[in-house]
Amino acid sequence: MNGIQKIGIALFCVALIIFTALLGYNDFVLTESSLSTSSEIHKKAILEEAASLGVLDKTYNNNISFISDFKSSILSAQAKLKNQYEENPPKDKEASEWEYKIGDWEIKNILTPTIKASGTGWVSKNTFNAFLLTFGLAILGGFIFIIPKFFESPGIKNDGIYHSSLTKGLKFGQKLFFITSTILGVLIYGFFYMGGNFFWPLLTAIVIGIILFLVFNYQKEKTLKPTRSASSEFAGWLGIFAGVYLIIFYVILYWSPQYLTNWITMVDPISQSLSGNDASQWFLYGLLYTVIVFTMGIRMIAKYRHNKYQIIRTCSVMFFQTAIAFILPEILVRLNYPYYDFKNIWPLNYTFFFDWNINNLLESGGLGIFMLVWGIVLIILGVPIITYFFGKRWYCSWVCGCGGLAETMGDPFRQLSDKSIRAWKFERWIIHGVLVFAVVMTAMVLYHFFTGSSKVLFFDSNNVRQWYGFLIGSAFAGVVGTGFYPLMGNRTWCRFGCPLAAYLGLVQKYKSRFRITTNGGQCISCGNCSTYCEMGIDVRAYAQKGQDIVRSSCVGCGICSAVCPRGVLRLENASGDIAERTDQLRTIHITEDQIGIL
């Protein structure tokens, strides 16, 4: 790292500190106009309570006490309305009780927009400056760090990755600590998330227990000792810090977005210019995501600029994230069409078959119908056919948003994936388990949609889908998916959790022309390919035997081929030998009857 690059890093750190500090830096005043609810009854009740508690029109200089006071006002209004409703049931029998009472879910919907609208301080008045000081400065710092890389001599530059406290990975014990505490945290929070129902967390705990039993006992991986996993003798403290920061960010984003209102306010003007609406936390997240994919995509291109496959692939993920996933849906909204990401495929896009989505698409005229058909065609024709020709890489490392983030922001952490056979066993149980869960959940939701009955056996389809959204959609894909980049590698979600990756992988394994071929006897078993495989495939185990690599998890990122110092690995599509591509054709270097190298 040269002096200029250090300045870039310093600017980025300053931007990150400002960004974080801005969360609490604003003034808030609750007024009649900043209270955001469509119900006049609710509004009146909350305003009365806020006035009597002294919250109304009081200036707060931080969001924590404001949120807490405002929440008490709502809770007290909720209790009051509930009492009123029970003591004096309204005469209008047609109306739903929730027109009078405030539902728990509605509190969430009132909180974030109201907190945001109540902001009156520096951030709210200076959205543009705040944006410049955070996003702007971070992007500037990033580019100052990245641009000098274009002037280094081209070639693989992995120097110092295992010396850096950000990228060297965790000790086995630390890793175990993060996994265990995340699981416990999710299960305990899940209990409250499901309204104090212990059934779902308990069922999940039982499934986790079964998987542990299957891997450790049934499949004879009895030792708990670290095998050759990503664990190491040294602890990457900067990596732990980055991981914890990301985990906290995702927890707040999914489950307490009211604390993020200053950030959301900051990106209002951009949201206005795209969709014509104020920003939500999801717009903030989408913008952040796109900026990161774009900036870190430039870094990826600088790092692999001698490698055309990597350049084209990186441009592809940058394009799909920016244009198709971020900008196009916002423009659709502006034109009064449904928000729709054309490249997001069920079961990764698990809400696709939810009643509100289907209804929304059906009510949106020709384009809505097209979106519905497009989504279904992708699932039943697109995935198998394109995967047959090119392998699952066409989606996972060229198109997908999760993959796009993993390949750009996640690239510095790709070496942290666990390469052990034990991890592979966990992977197969968990990812296919999630696929089964996604299919069952969707089947129940569709059953509900067509029959109107939410009960299937003992289960309520609403609970099933709520738990899926919480456990898989938020906790696994988000908190673990990205938060664990610096802890367990950049493809933790894609490898262990993504149901679409599982589906693509089944096609890739059993019916695809894609494989990685090895170059005769040239492998020297150096280990670069395995180390830098983000999916934790022990590539070397195949390469040193001269065997082709056909694995359902391979996303075809091509990095194994790029880092190979002897030109051993090549990604290929061919139909000529499709039936025998997993045969050990070139496995032996010396044979009894035909002595020679093959």
Place this chain on the structure above:
Amino acid sequence: MYIYMGHMREVDTQPYEPNFWAKNRIDLVREHISEINHESKKLIASDGTQIPYDQLVLALGSKSNMFGWPGQDLKGVGGLYSLQDLENMEEYSPALNRAVIAGGGLIGIEMAEMFRSRDIPVTMLVREKSYWDNALPPEESQMISRHIIKHHIDLRLESNLGEIIDDGTGKAHAVTVKETGEKIDCGFVGLTAGVSPNIGWIKESGIDTDRGILVDDGLQTNIKDIYAIGDCAELKNPMPGRRGVEAIWYTGRMMGETVAYNICGSKIKYDPGIWFNSAKFLDIEYQVYGTVLSKAPPEHKSLYWEHEDGEKSIRIVYDESSKQVIGFNLMGIRFRHEVCEKWIADKTDLESVIQDLSLANFDPEFYEQYESALVKLYNSQTGKNLTLKKKRKLSQVIKFLRS
């Protein structure tokens, strides 16, 4: 190398997971063996432990060559072969002002790259006129010499190590260049003038040795049930054109497979097949298949194409009279081993190889292909009008390999 540069951890460089041995019922014993008793079929460890055997395979590896330079046993001097050598380099790396490397071969350039990865200034003393010119043809050798200098390595050609100077505490602090007498201050001296079989005390155990442990065609030593493979073995009857000791990785692997057949009762002869090798010089990958000599005899002609960036080249060596292809030398371009091998084994005609050259292309997808440049070069040299006939599709390659 990769451990020092921070690309990998030590555990990543091991070809199998730590639990591989136990899973496959292999007892991994860490002992220093000091004696072989072949009459009672026992190994005796330095702590006195006795390990009985039925069949013994010796795979003792190499040790760095030391040519009796003054000061070669000082601290801060070392080769690069074992993990201990790496630890030695690591020990002297902090605050290192300069490293001098004596010996310009594959290990020398590796060591230079290692120090450069930590921005440590490096001087390379190379005996030859151009880097590794006793193995590479002149154009390729010059290409790598240029590349070394581009990477800010102080390359001194036609220079030998004179002596290593003691700083008074038993540690190296400078070297002199033999030819000029120039003194170069340095905190580490790398000795990378090749390796030789690590056979130490084996000579006294009754096993015949010369440069290495002498083995027959089935890799057995003069003593029944004792075999030797890898760097430490010396073939009594090497193939024509091949040396008795070949310290390269794949011959070790092939010997391992051969010896396994022999021990398990299928008697086969060791046959390393057609020569191949590969390496990476800083950012330039290198592959060779068949016979490519540094000083080509008159009957060996070559078609040599070099990219205008001066960091990629293709050389096809053929026999002048028969026009049969005998070797390939690649810089910065990947060729497919099996295809090149089949062309050489089948004594394929140069023109047919040139027209089918795309079959050998092993570069990643979307890379620029240079086969047409080679055809153009050949046409301009001969006035012919050849064209490329095949594409680099795997299906075509498989068809060709099975033909």
